[in-house]
Amino acid sequence: xxxxxxxxxxxxxxxxxxxxxxxxxxxxxxxxxxxxxxxxxxxxxxxxxxxxxxxxxxxxxxxxxxxxxxxxxxxxxxxxxxxxxxxxxxxxxxxxxxxxxxxxxxxxxxxxxxxxxxxxxxxxxxxxxxxxxxxxxxxxxxxxxxxxxxxxxxxxxxxxxxxxxxxxxxxxxxxxxxxxxxxxxxxxxxxxxxxxxxxxxxxxxxxxxxxxxxxxxxxxxxxxxxxxxxxxxxxxxxxxxxxxxxxxxxxxxxxxxxxxxxxxxxxxxxxxxxxxxxxxxxxxxxxxxxxxxxxxxxxxxxxxxxxxxxxxxxxxxxxxxxxxxxxxxxxxxxxxxxxxxxxxxxxxxxxxxxxxxxxxxxxxxxxxxxxxxxxxxxxxxxxxxxxxxxxxxxxxxxxxxxxxxxxxxxxxxxxxxxxxxxxxxxxxxxxxxxxxxxxxxxxxxxxxxxxxxxxxxxxxxxxxxxxxxxxxxxxxxxxxxxxxxxx
Amino acid sequence: xxxxxxxxxxxxxxxxxxxxxxxxxxxxxxxxxxxxxxxxxxxxxxxxxxxxxxxxxxxxxxxxx
Numbered sequence: 255x256x257x258x259x260x261x262x263x264x265x266x267x268x269x270x271x272x273x274x275x276x277x278x279x280x281x282x283x284x285x286x287x288x289x290x291x292x293x294x295x296x297x298x299x300x301x302x303x304x305x306x307x308x309x310x311x312x313x314x315x316x317x318x319x320x321x322x323x324x325x326x327x328x329x330x331x332x333x334x335x336x337x338x339x340x341x342x343x344x345x346x347x348x349x350x351x352x353x354x355x356x357x358x359x360x361x362x363x364x365x366x367x368x369x370x371x372x373x374x375x376x377x378x379x380x381x382x383x384x385x386x387x388x389x390x391x392x393x394x395x396x397x398x399x400x401x402x403x404x405x406x407x408x409x410x411x412x413x414x415x416x417x418x419x420x421x422x423x424x425x426x427x428x429x430x431x432x433x434x435x436x437x438x439x440x441x442x443x444x445x446x447x448x449x450x451x452x453x454x455x456x457x458x459x460x461x462x463x464x465x466x467x468x469x470x471x472x473x474x475x476x477x478x479x480x481x482x483x484x485x486x487x488x489x490x491x492x493x494x495x496x497x498x499x500x501x502x503x504x505x506x507x508x509x510x511x512x513x514x515x516x517x518x519x520x521x522x523x524x525x526x527x528x529x530x531x532x533x534x535x536x537x538x539x540x541x542x543x544x545x546x547x548x549x550x551x552x553x554x555x556x557x558x559x560x561x562x563x564x565x566x567x568x569x570x571x572x573x574x575x576x577x578x579x580x581x582x583x584x585x586x587x588x589x590x591x592x593x594x595x596x597x598x599x600x601x602x603x604x605x606x607x608x609x610x611x612x613x614x615x616x617x618x619x620x621x622x623x624x625x626x627x628x629x630x631x632x633x634x635x636x637x638x639x640x641x642x643x644x645x646x647x648x649x650x651x652x653x654x655x656x657x658x659x660x661x662x663x664x665x666x667x668x669x670x671x672x673x674x675x676x677x678x679x680x681x682x683x684x685x686x687x688x689x690x691x692x693x694x695x696x697x698x699x700x701x702x703x704x705x706x707x708x709x710x711x712x713x714x715x716x717x718x719x720x721x722x723x724x725x726x727x728x729x730x731x732x733x734x735x736x737x738x739x740x741x
Numbered sequence: 742x743x744x745x746x747x748x749x750x751x752x753x754x755x756x757x758x759x760x761x762x763x764x765x766x767x768x769x770x771x772x773x774x775x776x777x778x779x780x781x782x783x784x785x786x787x788x789x790x791x792x793x794x795x796x797x798x799x800x801x802x803x804x805x806x
Contacts, residue, residue: 708796
């Protein structure tokens, strides 16, 4: 088999059901739809964990996020990844990551890459207070504490404060580009394309991680126009994001602007799609398309109040979060659709076999490439896990939370909440994911899923200690280096 | 009073660590104590063990174990 180059595009927060080739009616992914027509499309691709920090060990290192211990964040030092495997095989490897703080060298994602660009200097942290605002903030905090002595005055304060902030910020002119927290896809693609064009005849591995659909939602004006929202100004987008982000109200009030928020989100997808199309066109123009395989997927989806929740917190594992788009286009393989469950832990080994490269022994997943090529993929339930409510894994104590684990096949999903000592079986086929009690489903299926969960936990428990120790040592080095810089 | 143990480490390695220490660790002993405590911490392992036992109990309740 002739060895191909490989491109892996991951798009943060991209829901499977917001892709045209998976049935979304709004035309926001024309590029991916066209690519899908030449690809193997997986209609039931499932992440290994959610959100990003729990998903990417599955994508890059073919393992579940907690397999090395729940204190390990990211890729352990010396851990084999798809990049290290391809570099060992002689590939030139480069990564362009749009400013996601969990996908940095600090967490091992640079391993195996000749060039690793995380664009962290281009990313702007949210909520950075200005000097002018700090004195006012102190007064506001004092008033807030007083107001919250009663529920009524607290709610009134929160409402007034929100509108006061909107009035203050509306006085300043701004642009969508200024408001955006991450570099847009065109910025990354420009650099990635320049890198590819600069290569000689070498085989290459290119990983691009795009953040355009990620909140806060500030797509380029061109993207808004393309989705029929040209009237949305930067001011309006800022208001919508601020309202959607309010923690003092609930789903009933958020719902008022749900459609507008989805429009912003869809425009972000449109922009990512357009830039992926640029890359495909470039590969064709420079004559490398026929020797390059390309895979496009997401690390997780996004919620828009389907279960009363926004964004992508690890507080439950709904379909909107765990089912992601996945397509693999290979020059040697004809297009097809795979309906069986495909776990992200199988992605890296599958891609390595697709391009004719050996799979590291440490990978937990298996290559499904031969099955895919013959059109006979076997059905295997997928395991998805995270730490319940772990929204700030930078803090070690947040990682010592109970596990949230799901076992899912094409029809059912068992979710085990270890923190509550409970589990729920639900049907995937039903339109709404209303959980049914375990009594309502075949005991045999539930036992099968529980046995899978038990085997998964046992394997994790019997892990080697060295990767965890190396990862902790690396984190400590970074913490100390940060303290030195600050002092 | 807690008993201490004396160990030997290469001087060159200790000198490099001394140069690298910051305000978080007073001295090399404090750094090593912290690292060993981190390594010996059983918090994560205890959580893993409890979760494995919970699932096994579920299977027993169903009569599969």
